[in-house]
Amino acid sequence: MKVLVSAASRHGSTAELAAVVADVLRSRGHDAIAVPPADVTSLAGYDAVVLGSGVYYGRWLDPAHKFVDRFAADLAGKQVFMFSSGPVGGTTAIPDAIPTDVAGLMERVGAFHHVIFDGKLDPNSLGLRERMAVKVVGVPQGDFRDWYSVIKWAGEVADELGPWVPRTPQPSGRRYSV
Ligand SMILES: Cc1cc2nc3c(=O)[nH]c(=O)nc-3n(C[C@H](O)[C@H](O)[C@H](O)COP(=O)(O)O)c2cc1C
Numbered sequence: 001m002k003v004l005v006s007a008a009s010r011h012g013s014t015a016e017l018a019a020v021v022a023d024v025l026r027s028r029g030h031d032a033i034a035v036p037p038a039d040v041t042s043l044a045g046y047d048a049v050v051l052g053s054g055v056y057y058g059r060w061l062d063p064a065h066k067f068v069d070r071f072a073a074d075l076a077g078k079q080v081f082m083f084s085s086g087p088v089g090g091t092t093a094i095p096d097a098i099p100t101d102v103a104g105l106m107e108r109v110g111a112f113h114h115v116i117f118d119g120k121l122d123p124n125s126l127g128l129r130e131r132m133a134v135k136v137v138g139v140p141q142g143d144f145r146d147w148y149s150v151i152k153w154a155g156e157v158a159d160e161l162g163p164w165v166p167r168t169p170q171p172s173g174r175r176y177s178v
Pocket of ligand 1: 008009010011012013014015053054055056057058059085086087088118119120121126130131133134
């Protein structure tokens, strides 16, 4: 299957997750490529899409929303898998781990699968406003990405890839950790 993996990422860590997902899909025999949402001009030729985003203030980033706006009609006929990258270190500082907008995005594109991965927070990469925001909320700093979980989930996606059939959408997400 030809698969597009596209993830909105402000500071790069979610883009790295997308690259690994594409690597795993390729290692499982799929023709997968990772492209940032803003650089995607067409979905022609793709059988399936893995769409992700870093989570900021409880929501997906703008480029991921714009991707859905631009391609909602095309996505409705493809298998769509979604992932969020946000919670850092199992913190309770950001209690609402499921982004508030994901259920709506899933519904628009007929996605039936969404998982949440732990993310990375490097204070040195943040601007002044973001640094103040994470200080106020008390978000822990560090790289909490669990590559084993990401690789395992990508393997499950590889197994699920197949001809598109209508499905009942699943609840909007679960934290994916093995
Ligand atoms: C200003 C700011 C706000 C954030 N808000 C949330 C949030 O609401 N929920 C969450 O789970 N993670 C939140 N995070 C953590 C990020 O989602 C996490 O660091 C993610 O891995 C960043 O992805 P990126 O490097 O691709 O931009 C926030 C981080 C920053 C810097």
